[in-house]
Amino acid sequence: MPDPLLNVENLTIHFHTDDGIVRAVEDVSFSVAPGETLGIVGESGSGKSVTNLAVMGLVPQPPGRVVDGKAIFRNRDLLKLSGRELRGIRGRRIAMIFQDPMTSLNPFLTVARQMTEVTRLHLGHSRDEALRHAVAMLDRVGIPAPDRRVFDYPHQLSGGMRQRVMIAMALSCKPDLLIADEPSTALDVTIQAQILELMRKLQEEQGTAIILITHDLGVIAGTCNRVAVMYAGRFVEEAGVDALFARPKHPYTLGLLESIPRLDEERGAELRPIAGQPPHLVDLPPGCPFRPRCRFAVERCANENPPLEGEGEHRKACWVEVKTV
Amino acid sequence: MPELIVRNLKVHFPSRRGSIFRRVRGAVRAVDGLSFTVRPGETFGLVGESGCGKSTTARAVLGLVRPSAGQVLWDGQRIDGLDETAMKPFRRQLQMIFQDPFASLNPRMTVGRIIAEPMKILGLHAPKTRQLEAMRLMDLVGLNPRFLNRYPHEFSGGQRQRIGVARALAVEPELIFCDEPVSALDVSIQAQVINLLADLKRRLGLSYVFIAHDLSVVRHISDRVGVMYLGRLVEVAGAEALYCEPKHPYTRALLSAVPIPDPVKERRRRRTVLSGEVPSPEREYPGCPFADRCPIAEASCRRRPPQLEGAEHQVACFKAE
Numbered sequence: 110m111p112d113p114l115l116n117v118e119n120l121t122i123h124f125h126t127d128d129g130i131v132r133a134v135e136d137v138s139f140s141v142a143p144g145e146t147l148g149i150v151g152e153s154g155s156g157k158s159v160t161n162l163a164v165m166g167l168v169p170q171p172p173g174r175v176v177d178g179k180a181i182f183r184n185r186d187l188l189k190l191s192g193r194e195l196r197g198i199r200g201r202r203i204a205m206i207f208q209d210p211m212t213s214l215n216p217f218l219t220v221a222r223q224m225t226e227v228t229r230l231h232l233g234h235s236r237d238e239a240l241r242h243a244v245a246m247l248d249r250v251g252i253p254a255p256d257r258r259v260f261d262y263p264h265q266l267s268g269g270m271r272q273r274v275m276i277a278m279a280l281s282c283k284p285d286l287l288i289a290d291e292p293s294t295a296l297d298v299t300i301q302a303q304i305l306e307l308m309r310k311l312q313e314e315q316g317t318a319i320i321l322i323t324h325d326l327g328v329i330a331g332t333c334n335r336v337a338v339m340y341a342g343r344f345v346e347e348a349g350v351d352a353l354f355a356r357p358k359h360p361y362t363l364g365l366l367e368s369i370p371r372l373d374e375e376r377g378a379e380l381r382p383i384a385g386q387p388p389h390l391v392d393l394p395p396g397c398p399f400r401p402r403c404r405f406a407v408e409r410c411a412n413e414n415p416p417l418e419g420e421g422e423h424r425k426a427c428w429v430e431v432k433t434v
Numbered sequence: 435m436p437e438l439i440v441r442n443l444k445v446h447f448p449s450r451r452g453s454i455f456r457r458v459r460g461a462v463r464a465v466d467g468l469s470f471t472v473r474p475g476e477t478f479g480l481v482g483e484s485g486c487g488k489s490t491t492a493r494a495v496l497g498l499v500r501p502s503a504g505q506v507l508w509d510g511q512r513i514d515g516l517d518e519t520a521m522k523p524f525r526r527q528l529q530m531i532f533q534d535p536f537a538s539l540n541p542r543m544t545v546g547r548i549i550a551e552p553m554k555i556l557g558l559h560a561p562k563t564r565q566l567e568a569m570r571l572m573d574l575v576g577l578n579p580r581f582l583n584r585y586p587h588e589f590s591g592g593q594r595q596r597i598g599v600a601r602a603l604a605v606e607p608e609l610i611f612c613d614e615p616v617s618a619l620d621v622s623i624q625a626q627v628i629n630l631l632a633d634l635k636r637r638l639g640l641s642y643v644f645i646a647h648d649l650s651v652v653r654h655i656s657d658r659v660g661v662m663y664l665g666r667l668v669e670v671a672g673a674e675a676l677y678c679e680p681k682h683p684y685t686r687a688l689l690s691a692v693p694i695p696d697p698v699k700e701r702r703r704r705r706t707v708l709s710g711e712v713p714s715p716e717r718e719y720p721g722c723p724f725a726d727r728c729p730i731a732e733a734s735c736r737r738r739p740p741q742l743e744g745a746e747h748q749v750a751c752f753k754a755e
């Protein structure tokens with residue numbers, strides 16, 4: 110096993126709100142190897158976005174607070190770096206793309222301005238070099254007539270094209286790690302297929318590691334090597350992608366797989382939803398946060414929070430042995 | 435039991451240019467000649483990507499948007515182009531559930547009042563019984579009737595969607611348009627609402643027009659499915675037939691693009707990845723609107739538009755077998 114590119118240990122992030130302390134991320138540990146794709150699956154409120162924002166130093170503190178943990182990247186703890194040091198890494202070694210390209214691209218600046226800014230800062234390009242590089246990147250991501258479109262404003266591009274611009278920008282400096290937060294969720298399904306295909310191709314060419322955050326299990330199945338499932342701020346299961354889908358060990362993972370309609374199964378068979386609602390992250394009751402919705406729960410689950418553990422690559426945070434029927 | 439027949443429905447929005455004179459320069463052809471039938475007790479799924487016109491279709495049928503051409507028949511009567519007074523009795527039978535559970539409920543009304551409002555507008559039930567009816571409906575959709583006097587913001591997204599369902603059911607409709615009813619919900623909640631809709635259909639003998647972009651959801655709940663592209667239907671068939679033997683190249687590409695939650699199958703799949711962008715309804719297309727992106731298009735496809743042809747399984751394509 111090669112040295113991990115990123116090693117996150119015991120990450121805990123709280124937010125201080127008027128309603129109380131929101132435990133957004135609780136004791137999360139994971140690593141990403143060079144060139145691999147790690148998927149993080151979770152629904153709204155699971156903590157998947159906050160975890161990755163913290164790695165990039167983008168969690169506003171206050172109201173957020175990194176209470177504990179480390180994020181070791183190239184022998185440095187990202188959580189302890191100064192603003193200046195982080196700015197040297199963001200965009201250069203670790204890049205991030207977000208769900209809604211309209212709000213993550215500056216609507217007041219042309220694509221050229223936004224893209225050249227990155228390489229002029231990090232690679233020391235002159236204005237001309239940076240522009241040439243930007244046009245070349247736009248061409249790589251499949252934007253037609255890139256030498257003209259580079260001067261467009263974001264609103265002049267479609268959603269799919271804006272997402273391509275984001276990817277081009279993110280990969281401009283050939284970062285070691287790309288964090289993609291729901292990169293294709295807001296896109297139509299045929300465009301989603303294009304974007305995911307593009308990311309796959311560029312990853313192959315550049316050897317970038319990817320953390321792919323999404324709620325879509327189909328996307329996870331098609332793109333990831335390993336998967337972590339998040340619930341209420343914790344990792345509840347972690348495994349290689351084949352193992353996770355073939356032998357899910359956590360009731361939440363099982364619940365998710367049973368509740369989604371799929372093209373490859375019998376039509377009209379009744380869906381098996383997960384009962385109840387996602388939890389309130391303020392004043393979580395003791396014990397396992399999934400217990401109120403779990404059909405396998407036993408008494409221990411109400412009192413003790415199960416740790417994430419297991420043999421080898423497949424780990425789960427659950428007291429019960431779940432049998433997949 | 436009544437049937438909904440839509441014939442050659444068109445909704446064209448004039449597009450204006452210029453800041454001072456705002457001249458009409460062209461049109462956005464949101465819906466461009468749509469024909470379909472929803473039989474009693476059937477769920478008709480309407481599927482397509484953004485801009486295909488599926489939501490506009492629902493609004494046009496219900497008179498929320500004025501059709502530019504075409505006919506809408508309900509139980510044999512024309513309901514297109516009726517004014518509000520004439521349309522009112524039909525609103526009892528034709529209802530709608532909206533996509534956004536946050537925007538579709540008035541935040542200043544209690545849940546009880548929201549659900550009872552349609553009854554009030556259509557003069558159903560004595561005022562005293564309306565709240566009781568609202569409680570019965572809340573129970574029917576799986577909400578605790580004790581929360582009658584709470585406000586929408588006190589509920590989760592999934593619960594708010596249930597309130598929307600209860601409101602649509604308040605007047606005992608025959609057919610409900612469900613416009614992306616689960617897209618805004620978390621995955622684990624979607625199944626709850628889908629099961630609820632399927633259950634209510636069985637119990638109350640409802641018909642649905644189920645509009646969504648999620649093909650897996652549409653397949654699951656629909657009896658027949660229509661695929662829309664740029665304001666037109668390109669294929670209509672029974673749900674099983676459409677998904678097992680799609681005939682239109684767009685349907686095939688669409689199905690091929692849907693990810694399947696099975697890594698082994700995903701690795702083995704041969705994908706048709708469409709090139710190009712989802713097109714603009716402002717352009718005019720002399721031939722087939724899909725020709726620019728179609729993997730099997732020929733010159734003849736660009737000359738005149740294909741019509742929807744076939745009996746149970748209809749397709750609009752010159753090259754379909």
